[in-house]
Amino acid sequence: MIYxxxxxNIIGAAIEVHKDLGPGLLESTYQECLFYELKTMGYSVQKEISQPIVYKDITLDHGYRIDLLVEHKIVIELKTVEKFTDVHTAQILTYMKxxxxxxxxxxxxxxxLLKNGIKRFINTME
Known part of the structure; x- marks a missing residue:
């Protein structure tokens, strides 16, 4: 696959950030550091992207923000939680959809170990 x-490279950068900082910090700290790493690697990276919701004839421009968007195609959702829940999975799948x-x-x-905190998703509705 092209991605x-x-x-x-994103996972490698995230592992580097995690190795350097370790667990226990705020999500925003990891977001800024991963943003920096990916920009340094030459990727197009946006942070805190507003994700509007279209419901019938209206567009709601608030409520959801993608943590990082790489190359206008790859959604990165960062967490600092005990473990992933179904809500976390639903959140990223909704952003992708x-x-x-x-x-x-x-x-x-x-x-x-960050490798135990990584889940990759593919949007089959694309």
Missing amino acids: DKITE LGNYPIGLLLNFNTK
Whole structure:
């Protein structure tokens, strides 16, 4: 898949951030550091992207924000939680569906090893 190398690089950058900082910090700290790493790697990265919701004939421009969007295609949702729940999965899948994004990464920085806090999603509705 065309996004494999990019997601591999994103995961590598996230692991580097986690190795350097460790668990236990605020989500916003990891977001800023991962944003920095990805920008340094030359990727197009946006943070806190507003995700509008269209309901019938109205558009709601508030309520949802994507943590990071890489290359206008890959949604990154960051967490610092004990463990992922179904709500976390639903959240990233909803962002991917609403924006028609093909790939999503759910990253939990509140783990001893980041590799145990990574979930990758593919939007089959694209």
